[in-house]
Amino acid sequence: GNSVTQMEGPVTLSEEAFLTINCTYTATGYPSLFWYVQYPGEGLQLLLKATKADDKGSNKGFEATYRKETTSFHLEKGSVQVSDSAVYFCALSQHTGNQFYFGTGTSLTVIP
Amino acid sequence: EAGVVQSPRYKIIEKKQPVAFWCNPISGHNTLYWYRQNLGQGPELLIRYENEEAVDDSQLPKDRFSAERLKGVDSTLKIQPAELGDSAVYLCASSSSGSTGELFFGEGSRLTVL
Numbered sequence: 478g479n480s481v482t483q484m485e486g487p488v489t490l491s492e493e494a495f496l497t498i499n500c501t502y503t504a505t506g507y508p509s510l511f512w513y514v515q516y517p518g519e520g521l522q523l524l525l526k527a528t529k530a531d532d533k534g535s536n537k538g539f540e541a542t543y544r545k546e547t548t549s550f551h552l553e554k555g556s557v558q559v560s561d562s563a564v565y566f567c568a569l570s571q572h573t574g575n576q577f578y579f580g581t582g583t584s585l586t587v588i589p
Numbered sequence: 590e591a592g593v594v595q596s597p598r599y600k601i602i603e604k605k606q607p608v609a610f611w612c613n614p615i616s617g618h619n620t621l622y623w624y625r626q627n628l629g630q631g632p633e634l635l636i637r638y639e640n641e642e643a644v645d646d647s648q649l650p651k652d653r654f655s656a657e658r659l660k661g662v663d664s665t666l667k668i669q670p671a672e673l674g675d676s677a678v679y680l681c682a683s684s685s686s687g688s689t690g691e692l693f694f695g696e697g698s699r700l701t702v703l
Contacts, residue, residue, distance in 0.1 A: 511690070513692075520593070521692075575637065
């Protein structure tokens with residue numbers, strides 16, 4: 478089957494700290510991988526994506542590399558800001574059927 | 590370009606009452622999804638439409654939930670009767686077939702059943 482497992486939160490960091498949120502997946506075939514972010518009071522929005530092995534997605538200083546050998550897609554940022562406080566969801570989709578599978582989300586709070 | 594629009598944003602009802610949620614996807618997106626998001630959890634698919642056809646409704650509790658997407662554009666999700674456990678955020682999302690798979694979400698409809 479298809480599933481996504483991400484590290485549980487909540488995560489609290491000081492501003493300018495390094496962030497890693499772990500995500501591993503189980504999938505049949507070759508899925509695409511995504512990180513979505515949900516800011517307080519808003520809907521989910523795409524943060525970054527990778528569609529094949531060894532691809533690196535990046536946006537707003539965040540990066541994640543599609544690692545097929547470890548079935549992982551860990552999210553990283555070198556220096557977090559207070560405005561990065563949000564819930565982050567790892568997700569995969571199968572190219573056939575537009576099916577998406579989400580992790581449970583990791584809440585990040587960045588304090589000044 | 591307008592995003593995915595959902596209404597109402599908030600709804601409080603008593604158990605056994607009916608409730609309906611409405612979604613207008615991004616223009617031209619033929620795939621529409623309804624998800625349920627419980628507190629502290631990720632979105633869980635309820636139903637997926639390709640145009641007006643429900644192609645995946647295996648997780649929709651059909652005894653009390655129903656959905657429709659007439660004319661392949663707007664969609665309505667209905668719960669009748671609502672139960673306490675239905676309290677959640679109901680998310681609508683849309684995507685364009687043939688894309689690399691990005692979902693566009695609305696802000697969600699938060700349901701509280703008392």
